[in-house]
Ligand SMILES: Nc1nc2c(ncn2[C@@H]2O[C@H](COP(=O)(O)OP(=O)(O)OP(=O)(O)O)[C@@H](O)[C@H]2O)c(=O)[nH]1
């Protein structure tokens with residue numbers, strides 16, 4: 006069954022939710038092209054992420070470099086996505102998250118929480134993203150932990166708090182996203198809760214061409 010490609014029907018009583026797809030990396034391990042627009046069983050990887058997110062958010066923002074917009078907007082044709090481009094590219098995912106959340110803060114002030122998802126996580130489970138929004142309520146963040154590692158690139162953040170925490174970390178020359186997360190009032194989603202609320206592959210990320218091949222059969226029902 007195709008994923009819902011329409012934005013979540015917003016309930017006026019609840020605060021708006023954003024989805025921020027972080028896509029500004031150089032895909033060095035992937036080879037000679039941008040992995041986020043690479044084909045994954047008939048559909049580009051970033052499109053697969055976006056199609057899964059739009060059913061659980063009210064607004065969609067893509068963080069990338071200016072030179073990626075043409076290819077990414079082609080991949081996302083028909084979706085109402087906004088673009089938050091890195092003024093200073095190649096400063097790592099924390100800088101990308103900051104760019105995306107600063108954009109939301111400026112352009113979409115009614116958004117309190119945003120799901121941040123890396124563009125290379127095409128198996129992101131929308132049911133889990135919804136759960137992360139529920140768990141973040143009243144806190145600054147809900148971040149999963151798997152194999153003893155925080156997974157800050159599939160997490161929900163209070164927009165102001167995480168934008169400020171990323172800015173503070175970067176100003177200390179600290180580029181790890183987990184350094185920013187450490188400054189937040191965060192809820193950590195441990196393995197058992199992850200198992201209960203997410204598809205087992207939700208955190209899978211693709212770095213290489215072999216990584217595409219390894220998960221392609223997960224999408225065989227949706228191939229054109
Ligand atoms: N905005 C921005 N996003 C980044 C940057 N580096 C990585 N990312 C994103 O963060 C996520 C995880 O990063 P990686 O898996 O290292 O991806 P990558 O850096 O493109 O790939 P490699 O060059 O192989 O490390 C991906 O969605 C990337 O697009 C960056 O410098 N700026």
Ligand SMILES: [Mg+2]
Nearest residue numbers: 030031032033
């Ligand atoms: Mg990288």
